[in-house]
Amino acid sequence: xxxxxxxxxxxxxxxxxxxxxxxxxxxxxxxxxxxxxxxxxxxxxxxxxxxxxxxxxxxxxxxxxxxxxxxxxxxxxxxxxxxxxxxxxxxxxxxxxxxxxxxxxxxxxxxxxxxxxxxxxxxxxxxxxxxxxxxxxxxxxxxxxxxxxxxxxxxxxxxxxxxxxxxxxxxxxxxxxxxxxxxxxxxxxxxxxxxxxxxxxxxxxxxxxxxxxxxxxxxxxxxxxxxxxxxxxxxxxxxxxxxxxxxxxxxxxxxxxxxxxxxxxxxxxxxxxxxxxxxxxxxxxxxxxxxxxxxxxxxxxxxxxxxxxxxxxxxxxxxxxxxxxxxxxxxxxxxxx
Numbered sequence: 001x002x003x004x005x006x007x008x009x010x011x012x013x014x015x016x017x018x019x020x021x022x023x024x025x026x027x028x029x030x031x032x033x034x035x036x037x038x039x040x041x042x043x044x045x046x047x048x049x050x051x052x053x054x055x056x057x058x059x060x061x062x063x064x065x066x067x068x069x070x071x072x073x074x075x076x077x078x079x080x081x082x083x084x085x086x087x088x089x090x091x092x093x094x095x096x097x098x099x100x101x102x103x104x105x106x107x108x109x110x111x112x113x114x115x116x117x118x119x120x121x122x123x124x125x126x127x128x129x130x131x132x133x134x135x136x137x138x139x140x141x142x143x144x145x146x147x148x149x150x151x152x153x154x155x156x157x158x159x160x161x162x163x164x165x166x167x168x169x170x171x172x173x174x175x176x177x178x179x180x181x182x183x184x185x186x187x188x189x190x191x192x193x194x195x196x197x198x199x200x201x202x203x204x205x206x207x208x209x210x211x212x213x214x215x216x217x218x219x220x221x222x223x224x225x226x227x228x229x230x231x232x233x234x235x236x237x238x239x240x241x242x243x244x245x246x247x248x249x250x251x252x253x254x255x256x257x258x259x260x261x262x263x264x265x266x267x268x269x270x271x272x273x274x275x276x277x278x279x280x281x282x283x284x285x286x287x288x289x290x291x292x293x294x295x296x297x298x299x300x301x302x303x304x305x306x307x308x309x310x311x312x313x314x315x316x317x318x319x320x321x322x323x324x325x326x327x328x329x330x331x332x333x334x335x336x337x
Contacts, residue, residue, distance in 0.1 A: 035334025084219030235277025251296030
C-alpha cells in the first residue's frame with residue numbers, strides 16, 4: 001500500500017471505529033467508458049463473497065461468514081487458511097491431547113498474512129513428509145459475533161494426502177466432538193470448512209481455471225500500531241494460479257491510452273491481494289463515512305494462456321449502486337491482447 005493511502009487511513013481509522021451511522025451517498029457521474037463496465041453487489045454490510053471472471057460474469061456467490069478455514073485442494077497442497085474477514089484467529093494450545101481451556105484470552109492469538117503466502121500463515125508445515133501431524137492442538141476463535149459455545153473449538157489436523165485431509169475437533173472443555181474428512185477437489189484452489197453444527201464441508205469456489213477475481217471482506221494488518229491493528233477491509237483477491245498484476249497507483253498512464261507496450265514497463269506479482277482494497281479511500285466527516293473511488297489508479301493484468309498471456313487493463317470507478325448504497329464495487333475492464 002502506498003504512503004499516501006496509509007496516511008489517509010491513519011487519520012481516519014479511529015474516527016471510523018466510533019462511527020455509529022453512515023448516510024447514503026448520492027450517485028456520482030462516472031467517467032466516459034473505455035472498456036466493459038461491471039458491477040458486483042456485495043450488500044451494504046459487505047456480507048457476500050463473490051467470484052467473477054474477466055468477462056464480468058458472476059460465477060459464484062456465498063456469505064463470507066459461511067466458512068472458517070480453507071484447505072488447499074491441490075494434490076500436494078497442505079496449507080490451511082483462516083477466514084480473517086469473519087474475524088477468525090488461531091492459537092496453539094499444546095501437543096497431543098485436547099485439554100480444558102478456561103481462559104482463551106490468555107492464549108497467544110495469531111493471524112494469516114493478507115497476501116496468503118504459505119510461509120506467512122499460521123497453519124503451515126503442520127505435518128511431516130509422510131502427511132502425518134506433528135501433533136499440535138489449536139484453538140480457533142471464530143469471532144465475537146458467536147456465543148461462547150459456537151465461538152471456540154479445539155482442533156488437530158491429523159493427516160493429509162493427495163485426496164483428503166483429516167481434522168479432529170473438540171470443545172473448550174477438552175471433550176472430543178468429532179472427526180471430519182475434508183475431500184480435496186483438484187479442480188479447485190481451495191475447499192472450505194465450517195465448525196458449525198458438527199462440521200460442514202463447503203465446495204462453493206468455481207473451478208480454478210474459470211475464476212479470476214474474488215470480491216470479499218478480508219483482514220488487513222497495520223503493523224504501524226503496537227500491538228498490530230487488525231482491521232477488516234473490503235477488497236479484491238486475484239486467482240494467483242492464473243493472474244499477475246501490476247499497479248499504476250499515480251495514474252502515470254491515462255486509462256484510455258494504455259496499450260500492451262506499457263506492460264513491459266511495470267513489475268508484476270501474483271499475491272492474492274495484488275489488487276487489494278485501496279482502490280477506494282474513506283472520507284471522514286462527523287458521523288458520516290463515505291468512500292471515494294481512486295479511478296485514476298490503473299491495474300495491469302496478465303492472465304496465463306497456452307500460447308501467450310492475455311492482457312487486460314482495469315480501473316475501479318464506483319463503490320455505490322445507483323441508489324447510493326455502498327458495497328457495490330464497479331470496475332471498468334478492457335482486454336488488450
